[in-house]
Amino acid sequence: VTPHTPLGTGKEFDAIRAMVARWGASADGIGDDAALLDAQPGESIAVSTDTSVENVHFRRAWLTPEEIGWRATTAALSDLAAVGARPLGVLTALTVPPSWRPELDALSSGIGAAVAAAGTRVIGGDLTSGGELSITVTVIGACTRPLVRAGARAGDDVWVTGHLGGPGLALHAWQSHREPPAAARARFARPEARIAAARWLADHGCTAAIDVSDGLVADARHVAMASGHVLTLHLDDVPCVDGADALAAAVSGEEYELLVTAAAGAIDAGAFARASGVALTKIGAVASGTPGVVVLRGGNRVEISAGHDHFSA
């Protein structure tokens, strides 16, 4: 544990002090110009950054401030899961408009809870005023054998963790001015970063991985293009949350479940579930051919368009 460096005077530093107090043991070595971390010999450093903006990634009416903080942090941590890294620390850059200042403690609480759930710490960040709430979380991790999108091989099985469709169901309900079913809402509001699950998969022969953020089919396409292979997905096998249709589940984004490939027969889903507490379902296979995704339902090919595009508006 690194002691915090004393912070200066003024409201901005007061606000940072309150956040650090809220984080307690989940904050470490705050206050110098840069945070310092050490990897183990032979480990690579993995880094990723993820921004959540009000009215783009969420609406204030949908979520509590704690949930907004949790979700933004988990979205970033999920990228460490996708490469099979163990987290070393988190940087939180917050832009907080005046109307959000009373919620800063609750936002911090959600950030701290997500950081603690991943077994890591807030080691630095930035706090500024602005016109809209924006949370950019940068995650730093370490790994000896990183998982990458490009590793899928012909003959591999395709697997997915958990149950899909919840965030899509929740979004659809909110957009229809209805309150979502509780389970679907929880999947949107309080997703989990599959950090430990990913490390188990990396240790048991997983060949490629991605976290499901754009939607199952869109993310499978990323793996297919990076690996130079065809991924065939069986919609009938996609594990869905209660109330979700497989077609909707296949395009539901911001799931933060893992899509992985592994040599046929290499993975024991039961052993995975016992170790991680998370379901693992075989949903397809990798083959040679023009890189892309083929989606089958009842043996017939289904065309599914791409996932989220924040720039399409």
Added chain:
Amino acid sequence: VTPHTPLGTGKEFDAIRAMVARWGASADGIGDDAALLDAQPGESIAVSTDTSVENVHFRRAWLTPEEIGWRATTAALSDLAAVGARPLGVLTALTVPPSWRPELDALSSGIGAAVAAAGTRVIGGDLTSGGELSITVTVIGACTRPLVRAGARAGDDVWVTGHLGGPGLALHAWQSHREPPAAARARFARPEARIAAARWLADHGCTAAIDVSDGLVADARHVAMASGHVLTLHLDDVPCVDGADALAAAVSGEEYELLVTAAAGAIDAGAFARASGVALTKIGAVASGTPGVVVLRGGNRVEISAGHDHFSA
């Protein structure tokens, strides 16, 4: 050099592709869930994140898009200089409103130029829509003996790089609806991260360091509080840009020059200037006592209040 991972379809990925093309050799290994880096054995990893928001940190009327990208990137890189780290890579999280999309290429160009000037590369990031332009740059570096704020010792000299006051002069001119003098404007629009200068100082006995972002006196106070000592600064010795008064220079923020301490006589300012091309001026000393900053002008004590506070409004 790590090859880029193929990006998906849609306008968001098209925009990222255009940025990566603009960066050319200044981008490396873009497109997987996390970027991977390797430090040398015995090195610590240094990380820092910095957000620049339109109408908080700059105004569109003041700067070109290239300058906005350069400045936001340099502000973050300066934190690596402050700890004496060599840069390993940069993550850029951009929130781009529709009205700014035509300027994305120019913003990227400024980001790429600043990254290249620091001898490093863009290794990942995020791109999202939003209501206001916001640039969060995360820098990752490595160092064997990090400089920290807490290292100042009684008897040390206090030094500062470069010439101060430019950003303050430029801001004052813009706020008075005048065009700033060219030299002052350049110090605001195109600051430099003192990366190589800091590594020279770290190798030549520097005991503590900070980059001047809140203002010379406010940042000296950070070093004083972290080190538990008194820093006495002689205003008459503060090196100023043409047209700046020492009092104004002492509270001018976002300078990105370095304030460092070193044992008396340890540093040869001439050798530093020859090695780095940057001036180094002795402006004070460190002593035992109640931690804080004493500012003297012509032998008389001057009271100077704290620096920037984005939360004070």
